[in-house]
Amino acid sequence: MNWLSDNVNRLALLGAAAILILTIGVVAKYFKQIKEGKSEGVLKEENWDGIGEYKNNSPIGWSLAFIGTIIWGVWYWLVGYPLNAYSQIGEYNEEVKAYQAKFESKWANPSKEDLLGMGEGVFLVQCSPCHGIDGTGIEGKAQDLTHRLLKKEVLDVIHRGSAALGNPNGQLGYPLGMMPPGLLSGADAEAVASYVAGGFKGSGKGADLFQNTCASCHGPDGRGMNGMAPNLREYDDTIVQHVLDHGKHGIIGRMPSFKGRLTPVQEKAVAVYIRSLSEGE
Amino acid sequence: MFSWLEKNPFFFAVGVFVVIAFAGLIEIVPDFAQQSRPVVGAKPYSLLELAGRQVYIKDSCNACHSQLIRPFKSETDRYGMYSLNGEYAYDRPFLWGSKRTGPDLHRVGNYRTSDWHANHMWEPTSVVPGSIMPAYKHMFKNVADLETAYAEALTVKKVFNVPYDKDLNGDGKVDVPLGSFEQAKQRALQYALKVAEETKRQDLVDMVKQGKVPEIVALIAYLNRLK
Numbered sequence: 196m197n198w199l200s201d202n203v204n205r206l207a208l209l210g211a212a213a214i215l216i217l218t219i220g221v222v223a224k225y226f227k228q229i230k231e232g233k234s235e236g237v238l239k240e241e242n243w244d245g246i247g248e249y250k251n252n253s254p255i256g257w258s259l260a261f262i263g264t265i266i267w268g269v270w271y272w273l274v275g276y277p278l279n280a281y282s283q284i285g286e287y288n289e290e291v292k293a294y295q296a297k298f299e300s301k302w303a304n305p306s307k308e309d310l311l312g313m314g315e316g317v318f319l320v321q322c323s324p325c326h327g328i329d330g331t332g333i334e335g336k337a338q339d340l341t342h343r344l345l346k347k348e349v350l351d352v353i354h355r356g357s358a359a360l361g362n363p364n365g366q367l368g369y370p371l372g373m374m375p376p377g378l379l380s381g382a383d384a385e386a387v388a389s390y391v392a393g394g395f396k397g398s399g400k401g402a403d404l405f406q407n408t409c410a411s412c413h414g415p416d417g418r419g420m421n422g423m424a425p426n427l428r429e430y431d432d433t434i435v436q437h438v439l440d441h442g443k444h445g446i447i448g449r450m451p452s453f454k455g456r457l458t459p460v461q462e463k464a465v466a467v468y469i470r471s472l473s474e475g476e
Numbered sequence: 477m478f479s480w481l482e483k484n485p486f487f488f489a490v491g492v493f494v495v496i497a498f499a500g501l502i503e504i505v506p507d508f509a510q511q512s513r514p515v516v517g518a519k520p521y522s523l524l525e526l527a528g529r530q531v532y533i534k535d536s537c538n539a540c541h542s543q544l545i546r547p548f549k550s551e552t553d554r555y556g557m558y559s560l561n562g563e564y565a566y567d568r569p570f571l572w573g574s575k576r577t578g579p580d581l582h583r584v585g586n587y588r589t590s591d592w593h594a595n596h597m598w599e600p601t602s603v604v605p606g607s608i609m610p611a612y613k614h615m616f617k618n619v620a621d622l623e624t625a626y627a628e629a630l631t632v633k634k635v636f637n638v639p640y641d642k643d644l645n646g647d648g649k650v651d652v653p654l655g656s657f658e659q660a661k662q663r664a665l666q667y668a669l670k671v672a673e674e675t676k677r678q679d680l681v682d683m684v685k686q687g688k689v690p691e692i693v694a695l696i697a698y699l700n701r702l703k
Contacts, residue, residue: 276503283547284547284558286547287547287548287549287552287558290548290549291549291552294549320554321587324588324592324603324604325588325589325592325603327603328605333595333602333603336591336592336595336603448589448591448674448676449589449674450589451586451587451588451589453587456553456556
């Protein structure tokens with residue numbers, strides 16, 4: 196009888212015995228009622244072809260359930276359905292809100308590795324269909340993100356001004372505003388374009404012209420004076436954020452705006468990842 | 477009071493049906509009627525877009541691509557805002573699809589461009605390595621059927637009162653003009669030329685200049701319109 200030492204087994208046995216006794220008792224009661232019971236009470240006035248019905252009070256449990264249902268019905272009609280009903284969109288909104296709060300607290304101070312990993316993930320989903328998995332722009336179909344600028348791009352912007360970028364205001368939203376078209380032309384433009392596209396190396400005509408013509412906005416080092424104008428040397432956080440928000444329409448083609456689709460941390464992460472693409476040079 | 481009903485089972489059954497269906501009717505019918513109205517800003521498809529939609533149906537794009545973004549964070553992160561009923565008000569039939577072998581396309585116009593679509597439809601693996609989508613090179617040769625598209629537009633305009641040739645947003649201008657077939661075709665050709673130039677393929681531009689709209693151009697116009 197080892198199994199009886201277990202409490203749960205003993206409880207189950209007790210329950211089984213209780214059910215058996217109750218069943219026998221109830222069955223016996225009804226058998227007795229069928230054998231000996233007589234109908235009694237006051238008949239109602241209605242009579243259907245000789246078949247009558249006794250006057251019975253409704254059972255107390257039934258009455259309580261009936262009244263309770265009426266009260267619940269009034270609540271559901273006035274409050275439950277209009278104010279508390281389930282909504283798929285409501286659940287979605289709560290899910291997104293909870294996720295954003297968690298996301299923001301988790302990535303309040305991301306490390307460079309965190310940003311790099313996050314940036315790679317976002318890049319592969321959102322950017323790689325056009326810029327390619329390796330970010331090289333799929334043979335000229337989109338901007339090659341392993342280089343900052345091509346000579347033909349610089350020439351195009353010098354020739355047409357920042358209107359060449361095709362945004363509604365002709366610019367990417369920098370404080371210094373639009374770049375006028377035709378600041379340089381001919382051989383001068385060529386020299387500056389080679390200097391800028393070549394990574395600001397060497398001195399000579401291109402470097403001098405850059406200092407005289409372009410440096411007042413883009414800075415002497417071409418880094419855009421801390422976000423006052425586009426950085427021409429690398430994809431800094433500001434230019435990535437501006438291009439994602441405004442989209443771009445340059446000499447290669449049109450990039451749609453990704454405004455509102457990425458959080459500020461994700462935009463920063465994309466910038467970190469894009470910079471990492473050109474680090475091997 | 478109810479003895480009459482008890483003697484007439486048919487009317488009793490009708491009464492029972494009304495009582496049981498009542499709650500359902502007052503909860504479902506008004507909501508359904510309101511949700512199926514076009515959302516603010518919804519516009520009917522122009523002739524070229526409608527021709528592209530027919531190409532989409534003809535080549536069974538909806539067998540692999542859905543057009544319905546569900547309200548889940550994973551979907552809205554990738555595809556954009558979840559879909560609303562009223563956005564499909566001018567879709568006859570709607571192209572929700574039931575299988576996503578490829579990605580959802582309901583807002584593809586927000587994040588892809590004409591030249592990308594042209595590259596992709598010509599040779600999918602050239603832009604998406606590992607893609608299992610077949611190439612659709614015949615679309616670059618076949619000519620889109622503007623006549624049938626016009627017939628469809630005119631039919632829904634007359635039969636379902638779809639608001640072509642009407643000012644929808646109250647700025648005093650007709651939003652989606654249709655007019656006669658000649659007018660509509662001229663407008664579609666101008667639109668097609670713009671799209672063809674965006675694809676940067678000279679053969680498509682040449683075809684449009686000869687007055688023939690390649691299927692791919694109509695399809696891209698339709699896809700760009702999905703926002």
